Amino acid sequence: MTLHPEIARFFAGLPTPPEGPLDPAAMRAEEESHVAPPDERLPLHAVDDMIAKTTAGEVPVRIYTPAEADEYGLIVYFHGGAFFLGSLETHDHVARSLADETGLKVVSVGYRRAPEAAFPAGLDDCYAVVRWAAAQGGALAWDGTTLAVAGDSSGGTFVAAVAAMAHDDGFDRITHQILYCPSLDLDFDVDRYPSLRENAVGYGVETAALKPFNAFYLDSGADPADPLVSPVKRPDLSGLPPALVVTAEHDPMRDEGELYGRRLREAGVEATVSRYAGAGHGFVQHFAWLPEYGRVFAQTRDFLGRR
Template structure:
């Protein structure tokens, strides 16, 4: 099917990107300006801003509690934004929908961003918050069972990297990894995956933009050959948590996500790959108000319940 008409109509209204180098400060301000006021957001039982005191330092987190139950499973969520954009605010609606649809508590992580924070600062923050959740489980109301990591785009990169790093360190509390159109290979040779050419232009994220958007992270010391930077390059995927990998038909990053899912299955990991027709990169963040894309949250609920 073609690009969803609602997405195509929205993309047609966007101005051409400004020429010259990217300005992280201005781009962040632009994103924040589109955050809806609190009274227009999906209501939940409780939403609380906390500071996680971790081995990585003090990390801001936002905790979403869907109901008055004494304990819940927990999803630790890492927002996307090419490692230099995004915040607790810009992805607040995603975290709210995750909590509401799954019935699990969501801990959204305000990790440090490139270029101000060099690699591996952001990854360290995400990894440390997962351990903090396990350590503070009783205080947070964690049920001691489900502890999932989830993320969209670059946040999906962090979710996969955190799951792998935890496995290597013998930390076995992570039960699931949920990757929404993840950025898993930061080597941007356009011949590596057919989707980089098939979906190069006209669908929102463009292949030519991948290098400049990720340059802040790579220039801060992230090596694309490192499996913690490009999780699809990890040679051995055995022993990793069950995975839900969501991809978008018209996303340049589609094929690397689907390759990761296949490699997980080949390594004996229970991995589900779900491609959303008509969707482009970023559809969970930007277009989950469309019913067929909001379904990603109920799919996530069913995945968590089934494992």
């Protein structure tokens, strides 16, 4: 299927990126400038900002409560942005949609980003918030059952890495891992996966841009050979939580996500891999207002409800 016409029109209208080195501050400001004002956002019962005091330090979190209830299952959400972009604000609408559709309380993590924070600061923040959320119990009104980790793009990297860290630590409270268009192999050799060549140009995120966009993270000490950086390289995936892996037909990173799903199944882990036709990378963040892509949140609800 060709790229969805609405997505194609959006990409056609984008300005040509400026030449020269990437400027994190300018790019973050540009991202934030497109965030909808609070009164135009999906209403929920409560949205609260707070500081989680964790073993990794004080981490900003935003907690989304979909409706009034005595207790809730939890989703801990990690935003995307190539490890240096994205924020609680730029992905606020994703977290709201997750809470609204699933009925679970969502804890969105404002983790430290490259290049200001070297690896593994952001990953440590994400894992620490998961442990913090599980320890809160009554303070978050957690029902003690569902504790899912979810993330898009580089947030999906953190999802897989956090699931592995928890397994290795004997922390068995994570019940589900949900990865939207994940980046799971930071070795960007274009011959590693067919999708890197098939979707190299013209679909928003281009293969040639992957290395420079992730350079802030890699230059901070993240080694692509490390399974916590490239989770698809973890030798043994057995014992990890059930997974929902959502990929996009026209995403250069499509095949590494689908490989992760296959390897999970081969290791005896329940894994659902769902490829969205006509979509490019980042469709969950940017194009979920289109009905055919907004159903990703209903699919997430159904996946969480199977256990």
